[in-house]
Structures are given as structure tokens and as C-alpha cells.
Amino acid sequence: MNITAKIEYEINKLQEGTTFKYQQLGIDRGKYNAAAKAIERFIKKGVIKRLTTGVFYKPKQSVFGELRPREEELLKPYLFQGKKRIAYITGGSLYNRMGLTTQVPQAIKVASKAKRVTTKIGKIQVKPVKSYVDVNNENYYLLEILDALKDFKTIPDLDRKSAIILLKNEVSKLTDNDRSKTVQYALQYPPRVQALLGAILEFSGERNSAEILKNSLNPLTSYKLGIKEVILPTAPNWNIY
Structure with missing residues (x-):
């Protein structure tokens, strides 16, 4: 041939x-x-x-003409080395896909610990973000949840009540193994992530997982995330306001 x-x-x-x-x-x-x-x-x-x-x-053809590949597919060559995932989409693009914001960012952020992903695809500017842990196909969706917790206060156009419900549902859907991994990964993130994840886990009845996070935090530190007790009843237990 x-x-x-x-x-x-x-x-x-x-x-x-x-x-x-x-x-x-x-x-x-x-x-x-x-x-x-x-x-x-x-x-x-x-x-x-x-x-x-x-x-x-x-190219993919439809009744409306040619369709460009999806965002994830466009970036696939930069998210993988061969068949091994080394990066994932984060930031505004992720939060829009998750339903946390209606805003569509001008630039796409790609998180990786293995390499800096900086490129431009057509009009799409891709900017690098350092991942807190090594990325693979088995954990990137857990890191997406943790990123949303990390950026909770700065996500534009965020409805805090709806966001807490959404994130609680995402965490509740995790298997015991994935929940354990998420807790361990959270320990590599800023303390506010551990506090917010802990409050959500406690509210969901996952007290053992929450206790691991509680023990990692300074009991004198408070976290101003704009979350009222009526939205997340366990928030005061974690000094979240």
C-alpha cells in the first residue's frame, strides 16, 4: 500500500x-x-x-452545512500525548459547559502539570494553567469539580444557590473510590477548596470524608465565598461566609 x-x-x-x-x-x-x-x-x-x-x-456535514469539531475535539491533540491524557479544559469554558455561567470566554484555559499548552486555533486563544496534580483519563473530571470549587467566588454571572445544588449533585454522583480520590486531590488545592468541598460532603452526609478535610484546615481561618447558611446549611461549620 x-x-x-x-x-x-x-x-x-x-x-x-x-x-x-x-x-x-x-x-x-x-x-x-x-x-x-x-x-x-x-x-x-x-x-x-x-x-x-x-x-x-x-469535517462533519449536516443539513445546515459543514460543522467545525467541538471545542474538546479541537483541543484533543493538546490534551493527549498519544492515547494518554495530560491536560483538560478548565476556566470559563468548563464552567459554561457545567451550567455555572452563561458567559462564553474569549480564551480557553487548559490545565496540565506535564506541559504548558499555549496555542491559537483560528480565533480561539488557548492559555496554559498549572494543574495541581498530574492529569490522566481517570481523574480529569474530578479535577474539573475541584476547579469549580476553587473559582467559585470569581465565576462570572454565578447564581450561588443553583451552583451549590449543581456541585452537590456532581459530588453525590461520585463512586466511593472517586470521592476518596477527590478528597485526596483537594488536599493539594488551596484551603478554600477543602473547606467548600468539606461543607458539601458534610451536608451530603459523607462525614468521614469531610472529617479528613476538616483536619487539614486551620480552625481560625475563614473563607469569604458569599455563601449564606440558607444556601449551604453546613457552611458556618467550615467558617464559610
Whole structure:
């Protein structure tokens, strides 16, 4: 099978709306020059499109025309090394997806401990954020919850009552194993995260998990998060106001 046929075969296996790099086409590095010429031909035919240097996508068609890949898919090449996840989307984009804010940020924040992800995809500016723990496919969704707790006070257009209900529901859905991991990860975050997570866990009846967080905090420190007792009854137990 020649290089053009090889690339065409691999592209045909991809789902529409999927991004990819040379590495995902199973091409030897020594054949990248020939592959680049073949890819240019496929771009001219409209079979694939270039997203940025070395990153391409297979366009998805709908009754309304061509659709760009989803935000997560656009950034996939930067969130993974091979099949290993090393980063995740955080900040305003995450909080919008979670339903915590209606505002859509101009820049997307990507958190990673392994690398700084700084790039621009079309008009989308991507900015790096340092993750508090190593990111993988088994924990990134737990770190998303902790990030929302960390930024609770600064999330724009936030309805605090609705946000507490939403976050409580997210925490309540965790398995015992995931809840234990979340508590351990929270110990790497600022104390306000431990306090807010602890208050939510206590309110949910998870007293053992909450106690671990309580023991990590300075009992004299208070946290001004704008959360009233009527919203989170256990907040005063954690010096949250």
C-alpha cells in the first residue's frame, strides 16, 4: 500500500468531526515529506481540513452545512500525548459547559502539570494553567469539580444557590473510590477548596470524608465565598461566609 492509499485508508476510519496528527495515521517519520504532499491533495479535495500546523480534522456535514469539531475535539491533540491524557479544559469554558455561567470566554484555559499548552486555533486563544496534580483519563473530571470549587467566588454571572445544588449533585454522583480520590486531590488545592468541598460532603452526609478535610484546615481561618447558611446549611461549620 503506497503512502497516499495508506493515508486515505486511515482517514476513512476516522469519524467525522475528529481531529488528528501525522502520528495517528501510522506513518513512519521517514515518510512525512511524502505524507505532507498527500495530505495537501486531500485538503484541496475537501476530504480533510487543516486546523493548525500539523493538526487536521475530518469535517462533519449536516443539513445546515459543514460543522467545525467541538471545542474538546479541537483541543484533543493538546490534551493527549498519544492515547494518554495530560491536560483538560478548565476556566470559563468548563464552567459554561457545567451550567455555572452563561458567559462564553474569549480564551480557553487548559490545565496540565506535564506541559504548558499555549496555542491559537483560528480565533480561539488557548492559555496554559498549572494543574495541581498530574492529569490522566481517570481523574480529569474530578479535577474539573475541584476547579469549580476553587473559582467559585470569581465565576462570572454565578447564581450561588443553583451552583451549590449543581456541585452537590456532581459530588453525590461520585463512586466511593472517586470521592476518596477527590478528597485526596483537594488536599493539594488551596484551603478554600477543602473547606467548600468539606461543607458539601458534610451536608451530603459523607462525614468521614469531610472529617479528613476538616483536619487539614486551620480552625481560625475563614473563607469569604458569599455563601449564606440558607444556601449551604453546613457552611458556618467550615467558617464559610
